[in-house]
Amino acid sequence: MARLAAQVVDSVKHEQNPKFQKSEFMQLMRQLRDGEVIVEKDDIVPKDATATTAMDVKGKGRAVVMHDEVSSLSTSSSQSHGHPPYQGSEELNAAYMEQAMDPHEAYFRQENAELTEYWNAHYTGPATRTVPTVQEKNSWHEMQRDWDAFEATTLGVKPVANYQFQTNNPYLLGDSSRTQHHAMHMSHSQRANENVLELEAAVQRDPSNAAAWFELGVKQQENEREAKAIQALERAIELDPTHLPAWLALAVSYTNDIHRLGTYNAIREWVLRNPKYEAVVSRSSLAADARGDFVGLIDVLIQMARSANQQEGGVDADVQVALAVLLNATEEYAKAVDCFLTALAVRPDDWLLYNRVGATMANNGQASDALGYYFRALDLNPAYIRARFNLGISCINLRRYDEAASHILDALVLQDSDGIQDGTGMNDARGVTSSTLWESLKTTCLHLQRADLASMCDRRDLDGAFVSSVD
Structure with a gap:
């Protein structure tokens, strides 16, 4: 007592x-x-x-x-x-x-x-009051809503990324033999023919499959849907933080989204979790530094590249890509181009790398030089929407507006083909076509003094724009 x-x-x-x-x-x-x-x-x-x-x-x-x-x-x-x-x-x-x-x-x-x-x-107010007021109810609802907007993950507490799937996906209703195991057995060339609906179906059938989320994220990158790509890739690393390709792809998306600290953190995680370079990382102070020291991280990547050159097999293309992405984030475009070209020498059929070389050259004011790399990417993958869109942007910068309109319109048609056609038309609410592409096409039409086409861009009238451009 x-x-x-x-x-x-x-x-x-x-x-x-x-x-x-x-x-x-x-x-x-x-x-x-x-x-x-x-x-x-x-x-x-x-x-x-x-x-x-x-x-x-x-x-x-x-x-x-x-x-x-x-x-x-x-x-x-x-x-x-x-x-x-x-x-x-x-x-x-x-x-x-x-x-x-x-x-x-x-x-x-x-x-x-x-x-x-x-x-x-x-502490609890007058004892006679047992029914909460309307204001208290609203306050609790707001608190619940805010709480539901976050989740605990392996990377800490963060906002919930609610990936919005397209409804009435025919691949969910039909034969699932291909979609169930695509992520484990699909080659690089086969992925060019895989559409978003198939990949979304694979993820919905197996939501805990990190590899499937990764494939979906990369496809959304190719299709110029950065927000969806980030959501899918973040889910992949939440499910499997050791999935190194997902960290590298996420760094690319963060760079495109102008999220410099996100790029740094993704590359840093890729480096720290890479078992191949434990000896190099252990000699650095990278594990204790999470403040965004780009110079220090670039230094570690350079040491990793030198270590790879001394090992059997020579150049590690992934290290070169990681270094190039980080250099893009710090706007050191000439050095980034060199790194991408080094990786391209190891992977000569990688359409992603051809596009990244072209985009980095364009960022460095070399729009004319970038065209050849975009065309090569499209030769390898004609359905590569991002390369086609980037080609259109370079044509705008070169004041070749007719070509620009044609390339951007083709990119929109390809995006549209990844949607689900129903009795009322495309379901634009799901973001099947990108507002960025529509705004770029509108800018091009105004340069061409085609106000009629510009107004169709405001309405997102793809059929009208396509017919008018052909006429």
């Missing part, structure tokens, strides 16, 4: 209310803690007491009636009245119950009532 009383006193030591601190309950707790009183059978008595009455812990100058006396009173009262006490008046019954009740139980009941009243008045 002394130990428990000490815990009670310690737990409320910061309570400033004088009535609470000087209450009889708190005085009793202190006396129990300090050993001034003890519990003997059912009574609270002074530690050295020999009398049959307990001390007045309430401090009101009266002794507490002992249990034996109460029992005697209860017996005599019951016999003298000849009936149970509850059959008399309410006042007499209350008086009788107060006498008959265990004195300690009565004491704690009174203290409990006082403390309950104090707590209700100071």
